[in-house]
Amino acid sequence: MQITRQPPLRHTLEPSNHPYLSGAWTPCHEEVDVDELEVIAGEIPRDIDGVYLRNTENQVHQPLGRHHPFDGDAMIHQVSISGGKASYRNRYVRTYCFEAEQIAGGSLWGGLMDPAGTSKRPGFGAHGGLKDTGSTDIIVHAGVAYATFYQCGEAWMVDPETLENLGKAPWGPLDGVSAHPKVDEETGELMFFNYSKHAPFMHYGVVDRAGKLAHYIPVALPGPRLPHDMAITKNWSILNDMPLFWDEKLLGRDIHAARLHEGLPTRFALIPRHGQPEDIRWFEAEPTFVLHWTNAWEEDGEIVLEGYHQTNPMPEPLEEFGQYAHMMAYVDEHSFGCRLHRWRFDLASGKTREERLSDRIVEFGTINPDYAMKPSRYVWSTTTKPGWFLFNGYVRHDTQTGEEQVYTLPDGVYASETPVIPKKGATQEDAAYLVTFLIDENRNASECAILDAGDIAKGPVCRLALPHKICSGTHATWVERAMLRQTG
Template structure:
């Protein structure tokens, strides 16, 4: 195992007992390249070929105020699997804000929980006062990796193979893009949305296979909203307007305080992929909030009527009570705890003939951050692989595979003190069935103070990792990840 270390960066972050600056969330500040990881257990399958990218919240400088886990600088961790061998590298994303703070040698922006005026520089995004970190999601489109920020920042480009920073996307609109653009591998298009505090409050766009902004239209809303994710089918893009959003009176005082607006339904905007505002079909549903969708597809019901089916994680308690056992962190801990807002796998059906919505609960288990076999995107999938979480914490402690045909669930629980990352589903080369696939993940072992890369058999997750490899350092926890097959990289 040969390790190449990049030149050290400036950092001023001090050791802390903050729950999201310590333990599995302890930042790592070195950037390395490892030519071949050492296998700890099992064998690396030879029918897997591609790259796993994981975005993490990894703060470099001491916060100006209170710290929220979503304030961290973006660090991308990558494994490259080919011919049964695994290489590793990690790099910070050099956003404008990251570079400016490196020059200054300190934090220049406040965080999500800080009052207006905390920062030393004007902020970015829908929130208006935040640092654009690019630390939320990462997707690959047209051979480029895009790192995104949950409150509508720039789309920051990287080479997915070398992790070389390529700057911000030249097509990025003035209001930025939100965290979760969606890529249609068949057409080569990437769909995105953004939101803001000024009318029309949302826009929707399409980037073509050449990386050019091909379509960009307003999605008029009644006021500022807080959507997080979107979904796509072959013909439709699905956006949402849910009753959890900023308090309008507080917003007039530049205070971004989210609350649940009683009496308002959840609303879904179905727009043809290249449609105009007048083409939008609006559907209403029961009030909730949804962070993440797992899939959407077009279908025909028993009466022969066309439907759009959407699946994701319905929250029963979008505004949870503070977790008092966490003391001064009580509110923050509740708002990132899946057990507090009670998210469960759910299905919505939008009837295009009657304009009616029907809903059904798919599971009573608290799960989130789900993945499907990407070969089944935009068509009916049978299986969803979700993460389970440690109650009271934003830490993944296992997996649940849900079978939507039988309702059966298969579980794997990690050992106490070991935590997973969001884990893409990787189809086995030559697969003929949906669950002939792997889960790929990073593991953080707090018992040993180490991290690993692990592979699980998606068809039998209950037996745990079939292969584990040692990373050169313990990494920090974070949010989203992606898998890109070799043929999509052009290498």
């Protein structure tokens, strides 16, 4: 394992007992390249050929105020697998804010939990006062990886193979790009949305396979909202207006406090992919909040949507965490009770039907990408350590039979979001692999692990040693090398 270290960057972060600046969330401040990772258990399947990318909230400088895990700077970790071998590299995403703080030698912006006036410079995104970190999501479109920020910053471009920073997306609109754009690999299109505090409060857009903005329309809402994800089918894009959003009275005092607005339903906007505002179909459902969708498709005159329904979007503080009580509850899946759920929108009647698919607390799910926008049977979700935003295992849901297969990691070992890699020539939906990064607090080390998606209960079939312990974070993606060759 030959390690090439990049020149060190300026960082001022001090040792801390903050729950999201220590332990599995301890930031990693070095950038390295490793030509070949050591296999420490099993064997790398030779039918895997592609790139695994994982975004992390990786704080560089000492915070100006109270730190929230979503405030951290973006660092992309990549494992490239081909021919039974794997390499590794990691790089910060050089957003404008990252570069500005490198020049200043310290933090310039406050975070999600800080009061107005904390930041030393005007901020960005729907909030208006935050640093644009690009640290939430990572996807690949037309041969380019895009790191995006959940509060609608720029979409920051990275070469998925070299991790070379390529600047901001030239197609990004004034109101930015939310996390979780969606890509239709068949048409080569990318669908995205954004939201803001000024009318019409939301927009929806389509970027073509050449990376140009092809469609962009307003989606009028009653006021500022906090949508997080979207879904697509072959013909429709699905946006939402949920009853968890900023308190209007407090917002007038520049206080960004989200609350659940009793009496308001969940609303879904179904938009023909290239439709106009007058083409939007609105559907109502039971009040909830949803962070992430897993799949959507068209079936017998209905649009079927699956994702994670929250039973308690505004949980009580976890008092055992003292000064961090509110923050810990708001990122704890057990506190807000997210479970796999299905919505059906009847295009003829305009009615919505709902059904619970699992009673288990799960989130951050993935599917076999060959079944995206098609009727799918399996979802692979992550489980979390109660009270914490730390993934501690996986569940394979069979949505036809209700059967669940579970793998729980050893105590002190935590996972990343886990994309599905279809096996070459596979004819079954669960004939696939899962790929993930593991953070082992017991050994102060990290690994890349590969699991058999059809039998996750037996644990990793292969483990690869990383050169350093990485920081935990949110989202990840997998891209086949053949797709990069077609579009790069």
